Amino acid sequence: MKVLVLHPPMYPVNYEFYNELGKLVDLTILQFGDFPSDHPNWTSRNLKGLVKNFELKVNGQGSDSLKNQIYSLSIQELKKQNPDIVLSIAFWMPSFFYSIYKVFFKFKLVILTNAVAQTEKNNSLIRNMYRRLVCSNTNCFISATNLTTEYLKSLASDSNIFLSTQTIDVDDWRAGLNALPTKQELRNKLSLPQDKTIILGVGNFIEKKNWELVINSMLDIEKCLFILIGSGEKCDDYVALVSKYNLSDKVKILDRKEGKELKKYFKVSDIFVLPSLYEQFGFVVSEALASGLPVICSKNTGASTLIVDGYNGYVVDPYFPLDEPIKRAMSNLDELSANSKESINKLTLENRAKEFFEIFEKIN
Secondary structure (H helix, E strand, O other), rough: OOEEEEEEOOOOHHHHHHHHOOOOOOEEEEEOOOOOOOOOOOOOOOOOOOOOHHHHHEEEEOOOHHHHHHHOOOOOHHHOOOOOEEEEEOHHHHHHHHHHHHHOOOEEEEEEOOOOOHOOOOOHHHHHHHHHHHHHHOOEEEOHHHHHHHHHHOOOOOOOOEOOOOOOOOOHHHHHHHOOOOHHHHHHHOOOOOOOEEEEEEEEHHHHHHHHHHHHHHHHHHOOOEEOOOOOOOOOHHHHHHHHOOOOOOOOOOOOOOOHHHHHHHHHHHEEOOOOOEEEOOOOHHHHHOOOOOOEEOOOOOHHHHHEOOOEEEEOOOOOOOHHHHHHHHOHHHHHHHHHHHHHHOOHHHHHHHHHHHHHHHHH
């Protein structure tokens, strides 16, 4: 089976996933742009060693842009590849072009998306009409979360929709954690208390992340420390809030961290929170579960798909205080932690690639 993927600039986890998929199909990826806008060092040249089981063709320079997407207008590569399946990412320009091309060429079009209603509610009438047109010429959708499935059903109720939950390279993440010192040793090295429950939050300091909710909730919780890691426009607001309520012994705000330095904080923590007002997914939830951290997750995030109330965390309303769900998690931490680690064991990149292959077989 020959598969052609239309993709924006990729993250390392994308390479790892497509390497797994490339073991099952003859795979070529047309990438429009050379690097993700938020990671200019992740160029196709710097990451070329990650390409193992697929062919990568980069169209355009710089990050993802409409200019680079224009390259998808060319049908020369389509004719050359002559794919059985075209997999396109989201409702972007290449999806539109190929939804038209499939009328004239013998391939099946699959669209992978993690869009949710909260991120699409301000779409214009024209944009929604455009999406419905794409839907009418798409053989099926692969939905990344339950919230995405709900959105797709509202957009095109008669479309074929398959769920394949987003995930990370669980084994690689855990190997990185295991290579670190013990939890107790790391807490000492990072000057963190041994006798407090550590609650971790990771993400941009922007309005939709809703970190004020967690900071305010610390007022009514004892023997805990909230560590917030990230950067952004609202940092000064968070610092002022901590000062206003004298929470310096309960809230620690740190600059953005990556790689090994970030993993250290996942290892020293006990609970993870993602209180976003809305979010398409949230890979940090997968990372937290792989680290054995129960997750308190907003119901308006795609990653809430991964959380089962009372089993590996709690799904919450982001407009209500978090003190009660945090206290419940603290009172049952050992069981929730074990369940968290167990809950993501099968959500590997290898298993997700098998899901994609089975979907391709069904429609081909």
